[in-house]
Amino acid sequence: MPDDRPSTDADLETIGGIETIGALGEQAVLARILPRLQPGDSALLGAGDDAAVIAAPDGRFVVTCDMMVHGPDFRLAWSTPFELGWKAAATNLTDVAAMGARPTALVVAIAAPPNLAVAVLEGIADGLREGLASLAPGAGVVGGDLSASSVLTITVTAFGDLEGRSAVTRSGARVGDVLAHAGVRGDAAQGLRLLFAEGVDASGEPDPERAAALRARHPRLIAAQLAPEPPVGAGVAAAEAGATAMLDVSDGLARDARRLAEASGVGLDFDGAALGADVRLALAGAEDHGLLATFPAGAPVPAPFEVIGRVVEDAGELRVDGAPIAADGWDPYSGWDGRAG
Amino acid sequence: MPDDRPSTDADLETIGGIETIGALGEQAVLARILPRLQPGDSALLGAGDDAAVIAAPDGRFVVTCDMMVHGPDFRLAWSTPFELGWKAAATNLTDVAAMGARPTALVVAIAAPPNLAVAVLEGIADGLREGLASLAPGAGVVGGDLSASSVLTITVTAFGDLEGRSAVTRSGARVGDVLAHAGVRGDAAQGLRLLFAEGVDASGEPDPERAAALRARHPRLIAAQLAPEPPVGAGVAAAEAGATAMLDVSDGLARDARRLAEASGVGLDFDGAALGADVRLALAGAEDHGLLATFPAGAPVPAPFEVIGRVVEDAGELRVDGAPIAADGWDPYSGWDGRAG
Numbered sequence: 049m050p051d052d053r054p055s056t057d058a059d060l061e062t063i064g065g066i067e068t069i070g071a072l073g074e075q076a077v078l079a080r081i082l083p084r085l086q087p088g089d090s091a092l093l094g095a096g097d098d099a100a101v102i103a104a105p106d107g108r109f110v111v112t113c114d115m116m117v118h119g120p121d122f123r124l125a126w127s128t129p130f131e132l133g134w135k136a137a138a139t140n141l142t143d144v145a146a147m148g149a150r151p152t153a154l155v156v157a158i159a160a161p162p163n164l165a166v167a168v169l170e171g172i173a174d175g176l177r178e179g180l181a182s183l184a185p186g187a188g189v190v191g192g193d194l195s196a197s198s199v200l201t202i203t204v205t206a207f208g209d210l211e212g213r214s215a216v217t218r219s220g221a222r223v224g225d226v227l228a229h230a231g232v233r234g235d236a237a238q239g240l241r242l243l244f245a246e247g248v249d250a251s252g253e254p255d256p257e258r259a260a261a262l263r264a265r266h267p268r269l270i271a272a273q274l275a276p277e278p279p280v281g282a283g284v285a286a287a288e289a290g291a292t293a294m295l296d297v298s299d300g301l302a303r304d305a306r307r308l309a310e311a312s313g314v315g316l317d318f319d320g321a322a323l324g325a326d327v328r329l330a331l332a333g334a335e336d337h338g339l340l341a342t343f344p345a346g347a348p349v350p351a352p353f354e355v356i357g358r359v360v361e362d363a364g365e366l367r368v369d370g371a372p373i374a375a376d377g378w379d380p381y382s383g384w385d386g387r388a389g
Numbered sequence: 390m391p392d393d394r395p396s397t398d399a400d401l402e403t404i405g406g407i408e409t410i411g412a413l414g415e416q417a418v419l420a421r422i423l424p425r426l427q428p429g430d431s432a433l434l435g436a437g438d439d440a441a442v443i444a445a446p447d448g449r450f451v452v453t454c455d456m457m458v459h460g461p462d463f464r465l466a467w468s469t470p471f472e473l474g475w476k477a478a479a480t481n482l483t484d485v486a487a488m489g490a491r492p493t494a495l496v497v498a499i500a501a502p503p504n505l506a507v508a509v510l511e512g513i514a515d516g517l518r519e520g521l522a523s524l525a526p527g528a529g530v531v532g533g534d535l536s537a538s539s540v541l542t543i544t545v546t547a548f549g550d551l552e553g554r555s556a557v558t559r560s561g562a563r564v565g566d567v568l569a570h571a572g573v574r575g576d577a578a579q580g581l582r583l584l585f586a587e588g589v590d591a592s593g594e595p596d597p598e599r600a601a602a603l604r605a606r607h608p609r610l611i612a613a614q615l616a617p618e619p620p621v622g623a624g625v626a627a628a629e630a631g632a633t634a635m636l637d638v639s640d641g642l643a644r645d646a647r648r649l650a651e652a653s654g655v656g657l658d659f660d661g662a663a664l665g666a667d668v669r670l671a672l673a674g675a676e677d678h679g680l681l682a683t684f685p686a687g688a689p690v691p692a693p694f695e696v697i698g699r700v701v702e703d704a705g706e707l708r709v710d711g712a713p714i715a716a717d718g719w720d721p722y723s724g725w726d727g728r729a730g
Binding site: 092093096097098099100101102103104105107108109110111112113114115116117119120121143144146147149153155156157159190191192193195196197198199201203205206207208210215217218294295296311 | 461533538
């Protein structure tokens with residue numbers, strides 16, 4: 049929406065840097081970002097036209113979409129721009145993988161304050177590129193959008209190819225199947241707990257220097273939160289092994305397991321010993337972005353999946369070693385205090 | 390990102406209403422919105438899993454993405470929620486059409502303040518549904534994401550089917566082609582000018598009552614800005630008629646024509662008489678979301694396209710009746726004053 053009124057920086061969040069995106073303008077910013085990205089093997093026509101064209105060789109494509117908003121979803125005082133791009137790629141790629149699909153491409157829409165340093169967008173682009181190269185080789189960024197907003201907001205839409213297979217949904221688990229998980233359990237939540245406890249200043253605001261000190265002391269847990277490495281390739285492996293149901297564990301193992309149980313009309317009984325020393329953390333910790341899947345009993349469970357339980361009757365019920373448990377997880381509206389500091 | 394701290398509404402923009410999305414929570418909000426949407430004819434698997442599955446019968450799909458942010462892109466004091474949904478659909482469908490593709494599906498990501506009335510999201514959903522039904526029958530909403538943000542932000546990603554045809558890009562115009570346009574020229578800009586001039590209170594802030602009065606006096610111009618009806622079906626018609634190049638006119642006819650001219654390495658000479666009484670308005674007015682296309686000389690130009698000029702030499706040059714003109718249009722960073730009032 050064009051605005052005839054004189055420009056002012058009032059009310060905009062200043063994040064620093066000399067070369068701002070507002071001073072450069074949209075075309076110059078795109079010229080700085082696009083060379084950092086690869087369109088990938090599936091792009092028949094990449095960025096630069098009204099729309100991109102992507103190959104969908106089996107006549108279908110998988111699509112998922114996820115927004116990351118400064119404040120509730122990330123803080124620039126904690127995450128580097130590279131980590132933001134990496135995480136935006138990783139979380140969406142995992143959703144594609146959870147359908148049993150091979151990721152092919154992303155489109156990325158970013159809304160940013162005009163006084164944001166262009167280096168932040170360059171860092172996000174670098175993180176997207178490297179996240180794709182590491183987690184889904186061959187997939188690329190085929191297009192996107194740049195908008196202005198007082199709140200840095202990143203929306204990624206990701207695509208995948210089912211390569212002729214059926215999609216693996218949440219609803220196919222059958223009583224007697226084994227329950228298996230690929231990825232870390234609780235690390236991302238531990239990292240976040242550390243950031244909120246020790247990565248803040250005296251007033252509780254995220255603090256870059258304290259976060260840097262935390263990284264040095266707890267590199268694995270902080271990285272699990274800020275730049276997760278989900279087992280994207282395990283999605284196709286699970287589908288090829290005959291997985292009956294699968295989903296991405298983003299809101300906590302218990303909450304997401306209950307979704308699978310409800311969609312399939314079954315119960316799930318976790319093996320407490322398989323969940324590690326802190327069962328509650330493994331069940332409640334959000335944002336690990338592992339894959340939870342069910343496989344027919346007796347079928348080989350592909351690496352890196354580990355068997356953590358079995359599918360039982362009692363539709364929608366969750367149990368640990370036979371004892372019922374309550375769900376626990378993260379809601380985007382009730383879980384955010386409105387702060388972006 | 391979960392946050393252990395107690396919840397507060399500080400810093401959140403209050404938009405009104407009793408039943409807020411924060412009070413309802415994500416699942417209940419989805420249960421209110423999803424029944425208002427149709428997945429459409431191309432959805433093989435719709436919302437409710439980690440990803441949707443969409444048909445791509447010709448082995449490719451077209452994809453485009455556009456963000457709308459409260460402040461620079463719309464104001465709730467001027468637009469109804471229904472209009473926001475309609476416009477979000479319309480602008481993205483036009484980008485799909487501009488490739489010569491038939492729109493098949495959308496995914497919609499919305500970030501909203503927890504104290505936003507759920508009725509606003511319901512209205513957006515209704516506008517998306519009706520915009521699709523009117524502009525691209527058979528296309529639907531296959532999925533999306535809900536996030537929290539202090540700034541209402543809508544990201545739509547749209548898909549289309551080329552039905553075996555080549556994509557119509559910006560780069561295929563040839564000297565001697567005719568230049569044609571489908572859609573209104575300048576109406577959206579006139580509507581916006583009226584809103585900024587007369588739809589504001591004494592301090593310059595958007596005012597709902599003044600905007601309502603404007604609607605009564607100038608229904609066509611205000612609707613062109615707030616709920617445009619772009620000629621989406623004309624995109625396929627142009628491709629079938631052999632269009633050599635095409636793009637969506639979102640930033641103004643002159644600015645977008647220059648993009649086509651530069652991509653094709655040609656010049657464009659507008660016929661001043663064909664542009665109407667106010668040539669400058671027709672060339673500069675943004676957000677009309679018409680389609681600009683070139684057709685081989687002598688080929689029939691399909692309705693509702695009107696011939697408005699011809700393709701000439703002089704790469705990248707724009708002329709009106711042979712006289713050079715400067716480009717003019719809208720940049721998202723330099724064109725916004727940072728206000729969202």
